[in-house]
């Protein structure tokens with residue numbers, strides 16, 4: 001993707017200067033298939049964009065002003081591709097640090113003829129911090145993030161106050177954050193952290209019913225096989241800006 005897609009937006013839309021950097025992943029060499037490797041050579045320039053450390057001009061990137069949904073950690077991209085195919089009126093920006101997953105989604109985009117997905121192979125905390133303007137997103141999907149089950153690793157979980165605030169700040173008032181996890185302790189942490197974030201409001205009382213539009217991923221299917229209960233959480237960004245801006249100053 002050429003650099004024309006990543007021009008700066010106005011300085012007053014810049015990221016809050018300070019955010020805690022949560023390291024939520026370990027770089028996996030992992031197995032990458034020949035097809036995934038080839039996709040990264042052949043289609044990267046068409047559907048991916050580099051992280052340049054300043055807010056992306058989203059209408060320029062997608063070639064239209066449709067609402068943009070950010071997906072954090074799309075894995076192999078099954079959910080991203082399915083939801084994007086069903087919702088051509090929305091744009092989807094997918095973030096992933098796993099090369100095989102990026103190759104897999106690039107192949108799906110080409111196979112299914114999708115035009116409303118763009119990919120960044122970059123740490124979501126960087127992109128949220130400096131790559132997206134305030135109130136620029138219609139929604140954020142965080143499906144089955146790494147649960148970091150050991151207590152000493154809980155600090156690596158993405159949903160904790162600093163990152164939750166950053167995510168909420170990037171969502172436009174009235175937009176939504178949808179999280180799902182099959183790890184009960186993380187589900188409770190998500191509920192507590194998101195409920196305490198002043199920019200957000202729970203759309204439900206506690207956990208949300210599983211929406212049937214969210215496709216079953218292999219992570220979810222495995223969790224269900226192991227008997228893990230799946231929790232969905234759907235919060236919206238509060239429509240008023242009075243409380244939030246006080247916190248950001």
Ligand SMILES: C[S@@+](CC[C@H](N)C(=O)[O-])C[C@H]1O[C@@H](n2cnc3c(N)ncnc32)[C@H](O)[C@@H]1O
Nearest residue numbers: 024025073074075096097098123124143144217
């Ligand atoms: C457990 S997998 C779930 C994948 C997918 N959402 C699903 O439901 O099948 C979590 C994914 O998040 C990615 N990930 C973790 N931290 C990330 C970060 N900071 N930025 C981007 N991706 C991240 C990992 O590489 C991994 O592929």
